[in-house]
Amino acid sequence: MTEPNRYPIPARRRLPPDWQPAEWAVIQPVAEELAGRPLGDRAALEGWLLDRSELDSLVGGRSSRLHVAAARDTADRAAEGAHLDYQTVVLPEYRKVSDRLDRKYLECPHRAELDPAFWTVYQRDAELAVELFREENVELEAEDERLATEYGRITGALTVDFGGAERTLPEMAPFYEDLDRGVREAAWRAVAGRRLREREQLEALFEQMVGLRGRIAANAGYSDYRDFKHRELGRFDYTPADCQALHAHVERHVLPFVRRLTARRQELLGIAPLRPWDFSVDPEGKPPFRPFEDAAGQVRVAATLMERVDPGFAADLRWMEAEDLLDLETRPSKRQGGFMDTFEDVRWPFIFSNSSPTHGGVETLVHEGGHSVHGLLSRGLEPVDYRSAPIEFCEVASMGMEMMALEHLDAVYPPQEARRAALDSLEDAAASLAWICTVDAFQHWIYTHAGHSAAQRADAWVDLRERFGAPTDWTGLEEQRRHAWQGQLHVFEVPFYYVEYAIAQIGAFQLWSNYRRDPAGAVARFREGLALGGSQPLPRLFEAAGLRFDPRGDGLGELVAELEAAWLARLADGASA
Numbered sequence: 274m275t276e277p278n279r280y281p282i283p284a285r286r287r288l289p290p291d292w293q294p295a296e297w298a299v300i301q302p303v304a305e306e307l308a309g310r311p312l313g314d315r316a317a318l319e320g321w322l323l324d325r326s327e328l329d330s331l332v333g334g335r336s337s338r339l340h341v342a343a344a345r346d347t348a349d350r351a352a353e354g355a356h357l358d359y360q361t362v363v364l365p366e367y368r369k370v371s372d373r374l375d376r377k378y379l380e381c382p383h384r385a386e387l388d389p390a391f392w393t394v395y396q397r398d399a400e401l402a403v404e405l406f407r408e409e410n411v412e413l414e415a416e417d418e419r420l421a422t423e424y425g426r427i428t429g430a431l432t433v434d435f436g437g438a439e440r441t442l443p444e445m446a447p448f449y450e451d452l453d454r455g456v457r458e459a460a461w462r463a464v465a466g467r468r469l470r471e472r473e474q475l476e477a478l479f480e481q482m483v484g485l486r487g488r489i490a491a492n493a494g495y496s497d498y499r500d501f502k503h504r505e506l507g508r509f510d511y512t513p514a515d516c517q518a519l520h521a522h523v524e525r526h527v528l529p530f531v532r533r534l535t536a537r538r539q540e541l542l543g544i545a546p547l548r549p550w551d552f553s554v555d556p557e558g559k560p561p562f563r564p565f566e567d568a569a570g571q572v573r574v575a576a577t578l579m580e581r582v583d584p585g586f587a588a589d590l591r592w593m594e595a596e597d598l599l600d601l602e603t604r605p606s607k608r609q610g611g612f613m614d615t616f617e618d619v620r621w622p623f624i625f626s627n628s629s630p631t632h633g634g635v636e637t638l639v640h641e642g643g644h645s646v647h648g649l650l651s652r653g654l655e656p657v658d659y660r661s662a663p664i665e666f667c668e669v670a671s672m673g674m675e676m677m678a679l680e681h682l683d684a685v686y687p688p689q690e691a692r693r694a695a696l697d698s699l700e701d702a703a704a705s706l707a708w709i710c711t712v713d714a715f716q717h718w719i720y721t722h723a724g725h726s727a728a729q730r731a732d733a734w735v736d737l738r739e740r741f742g743a744p745t746d747w748t749g750l751e752e753q754r755r756h757a758w759q760g761q762l763h764v765f766e767v768p769f770y771y772v773e774y775a776i777a778q779i780g781a782f783q784l785w786s787n788y789r790r791d792p793a794g795a796v797a798r799f800r801e802g803l804a805l806g807g808s809q810p811l812p813r814l815f816e817a818a819g820l821r822f823d824p825r826g827d828g829l830g831e832l833v834a835e836l837e838a839a840w841l842a843r844l845a846d847g848a849s850a
């Protein structure tokens with residue numbers, strides 16, 4: 274049973290219960306009142322901050338709902354139109370007035386009377402927003418958003434005819450695990466070939482985006498978009514040079530393990546060198562495992578894992594299921610990828626994914642479940658800005674949840690499947706660091722090489738795949754390889770939002786290490802860190818969760834050694850079974 278009032282909707286503070294920020298004409302008078310209101314003393318300022326937070330929550334909630342509706346059905350032109358209208362008409366106006374509100378706050382003399390320990394992050398973010406705001410960029414950013422939606426529409430519509438049925442690309446994932454190498458190859462070629470047919474269109478779209486982004490950076494006084502975006506993403510606690518140090522640390526500490534894994538795979542499969550379709554099949558030759566059949570089964574498995582970590586976490590997921598806050602299965606005309614978004618008007622999380630019935634589908638739900646727990650633990654915070662943490666820490670909540678759940682696979686799977694899933698997950702955690710660095714280094718290259726050609730961009734991608742990838746035979750697949758980056762939606766939709774995953778993964782490894790030694794203590798600290806939302810700077814959030822903020826990956830050597838030891842121990846499970 275789930276409690277109906279587990280997370281009651283907070284009462285509105287000032288706006289009437291039926292007030293909806295449907296269009297700018299409705300929002301404008303409320304925003305103008307805030308912009309014009311006298312702030313005569315500290316109490317007036319505090320009330321004003323809360324009123325602003327309420328308006329932000331309602332506008333943000335509506336934006337999230339429209340985004341989710343458009344993602345759930347990419348063929349629904351009305352939903353796409355409503356989402357785009359909000360993104361390109363309403364929110365640009367809202368950003369302009371928000372800039373005035375930021376300035377009003379920063380100019381208010383009573384700001385000095387507020388508790389600095391509490392308001393430091395808010396003030397820092399307002400100063401950053403004012404520093405970077407350019408009215409002429411509002412339109413350019415809306416255009417970038419429109420192009421990103423176009424990317425989602427193009428790639429979300431891709432299907433292949435395979436095995437006598439029309440299938441979405443996520444639906445093809447199980448075929449990559451097929452023991453029959455011919456099936457794997459045919460599946461891989463079908464998907465890569467389908468993507469390749471869009472390459473010109475995606476290339477042209479990306480050219481437009483790069484051009485727009487260069488102008489946005491220049492308008493804000495930056496010579497390149499990388500340095501601008503780094504600042505705009507609020508990366509107060511690390512620099513582009515730190516990201517490059519991280520790339521080097523991953524190369525040094527993670528790639529040797531990844532290459533040992535590839536060597537083992539080659540040996541077990543009796544194939545050398547491997548082809549691109551040889552990386553998902555079980556190297557020990559066991560048939561694919563289907564841990565669930567439908568979304569309800571997926572929730573059952575994920576909730577059982579989360580229950581072992583903390584019963585409250587599982588209760589959150591079951592409550593979301595009961596409240597219809599999950600859309601998990603893949604289907605045609607559904608956007609790719611997976612995410613958690615919060616409907617800030619009611620402070621409820623929503624999970625969107627395209628799951629295939631594999632262990633990966635379970636991991637995705639546990640991951641998004643971690644984000645949801647984070648949102649629910651911090652939902653009491655005001656202002657709304659404090660209810661979401663920087664992504665570097667948000668992903669500790671989700672990846673950390675995945676890593677802790679790894680310790681309980683035996684509770685949900687038969688022993689051999691638990692062993693295999695653990696090996697896969699540990700391998701993926703290592704390999705994903707190499708992939709993240711590939712994608713991050715690629716974006717560093719793109720935005721610091723102005724005027725490069727499409728061919729040079731593809732060359733740069735191939736070089737990075739050589740640097741961070743496992744040895745692979747690409748003979749005859751050169752075009753597919755050169756355009757593979759087009760399948761990485763972040764490069765299009767959320768530039769530079771990727772290295773955060775590596776920084777968070779390093780935190781998640783630390784959490785896992787703590788959890789293996791002291792489960793109760795690690796979860797208690799985890800909860801403490803999550804409950805802070807985004808109210809503190811990154812190093813403080815990590816510290817509260819019992820972790821060290823390590824954007825350069827200085828501690829990776831030790832963590833990867835523990836990861837490899839755990840992997841070897843799981844491997845030995847098989848020898849004794």
Ligand SMILES: [Zn+2]
Pocket residue numbers: 640644668671
């Ligand atoms: Zn995530």
